[in-house]
Amino acid sequence: MRKNIVIAIDGYSSCGKSTIAKALAEILHFIYIDTGAMYRVVTLYFLRNHIALHDSQSIEKALNNIHINFEYKNNQTLVYLNDEDVSDEIRQMPVSERVSQVSAIKAVRTEMVRQQQRMGQSKNIIMDGRDIGTVVFPDATLKFFMTADPNIRAERRYKELIKKGENVSLEEIYSNLAQRDYQDTNREESPLNKAADAIVLDNSNMDQEKQLQFVLSYIKPLLTGSS
Numbered sequence: 240m241r242k243n244i245v246i247a248i249d250g251y252s253s254c255g256k257s258t259i260a261k262a263l264a265e266i267l268h269f270i271y272i273d274t275g276a277m278y279r280v281v282t283l284y285f286l287r288n289h290i291a292l293h294d295s296q297s298i299e300k301a302l303n304n305i306h307i308n309f310e311y312k313n314n315q316t317l318v319y320l321n322d323e324d325v326s327d328e329i330r331q332m333p334v335s336e337r338v339s340q341v342s343a344i345k346a347v348r349t350e351m352v353r354q355q356q357r358m359g360q361s362k363n364i365i366m367d368g369r370d371i372g373t374v375v376f377p378d379a380t381l382k383f384f385m386t387a388d389p390n391i392r393a394e395r396r397y398k399e400l401i402k403k404g405e406n407v408s409l410e411e412i413y414s415n416l417a418q419r420d421y422q423d424t425n426r427e428e429s430p431l432n433k434a435a436d437a438i439v440l441d442n443s444n445m446d447q448e449k450q451l452q453f454v455l456s457y458i459k460p461l462l463t464g465s466s
Contacts, residue, residue, distance in 0.1 A: 247371035250385030274368035279329035339422035
């Protein structure tokens with residue numbers, strides 16, 4: 240088996256990137272790095288500490304105080320902000336509404352990319368986000384780009400939040416996703432783009448099992464040395 244395999248999964252919000260990445264990590268026994276969660280943690284810290292997004296000095300100071308860790312417990316990946324489990328809080332609407340703005344800040348992206356690249360230097364990892372295959376790991380072993388019909392993505396996100404007890408409307412979710420898509424693809428710093436060598440996975444009409452089989456069909460040759 241090749242050493243230090245890096246699998247990059249990029250794509251739009253609510254396409255199931257983290258779901259597939261987590262499942263693959265469990266099957267392959269790779270380390271899963273949820274980069275989207277990292278930006279959500281930064282957003283949560285900024286909200287809690289009232290960090291103005293135009294105040295570069297406060298942002299730089301805040302980034303020095305943000306320590307992000309991942310732990311795998313009870314078949315799920317938990318996200319920690321300075322040793323506090325914030326896995327649920329970072330998925331709530333206040334964070335969702337601001338995360339694209341925060342992730343567009345150059346200082347934030349620079350710090351997060353630095354941490355992400357360090358994580359992938361010596362271990363087999365699966366990393367999902369917006370710019371993994373284009374910026375963080377342009378030389379990743381394999382790159383996937385996930386997409387799906389916007390209406391389907393909104394419905395998936397709506398069901399997920401309702402199940403968690405959130406009081407939201409489908410229209411609100413659709414509007415939030417449309418806004419995030421625009422911000423992600425039009426920001427100056429590392430916009431969402433499909434890498435030229437990325438494999439497209441449109442899962443509009445695919446269940447998780449079919450998605451897994453699709454991705455694994457590309458990964459398995461790497462593990463057997465037949466690539």
